[in-house]
Amino acid sequence: MEAVPASVRPVLILYCGLPGAGKTTAARERERETGAIRFSTDEWMADLGLEYFDPLRDRLQARLDRLWRDLLEHGQSVILEDGSWTRAERDELRWVARSSGAITELHVFDIPVEELWRRLEGRNAGPGHGEVPITRELLDESRARFEAPDEAECALFDCCVVHR
Secondary structure: OOOOOOOOOOEEEEEEOOOOOOHHHHHHHHHHHHOOEEEOHHHHHHHOOOOOOOOHHHHHHHHHHHHHHHHHHOOOOEEEEEEOOOHHHHHHHHHHHHHOOOEEEEEEEOOOHHHHHHHHHHHHHOOOOOOOOOOHHHHHHHHHHOOOOOHHHHOOOOEEEEEO
């Protein structure tokens, strides 16, 4: 692996959206385009043979957080596709990126709930590797906890892309 030139700033690419919004598909495409390292906690859980809601998830997430922060500090761009559901989480991630001298790129997925559910029903029929089966009840609970970024928050990032 070649060292990143000092003049090139790494990018922290965040994906913000509910299950079924298309985050993983978009993150994989962005990974191919940029060479950034993509982090998906669900895929790690599947790779380790753990249930998606296993109590070890929090410990794994903490370790992955240390890893991507180290990579960013060393000039490697990273993609976080886990959803960034709250404003406080996105504020912290943006602060970490800025502290590392990184550029921030936010991708917001604004997909109507009925379209999300349609996609999830299809995915639930035969989930792929790292795809968590999501019930309608869990989707509705997720919507209640989700804090969508507004225009003012988007303006805090170096780049903000809204996917509809």
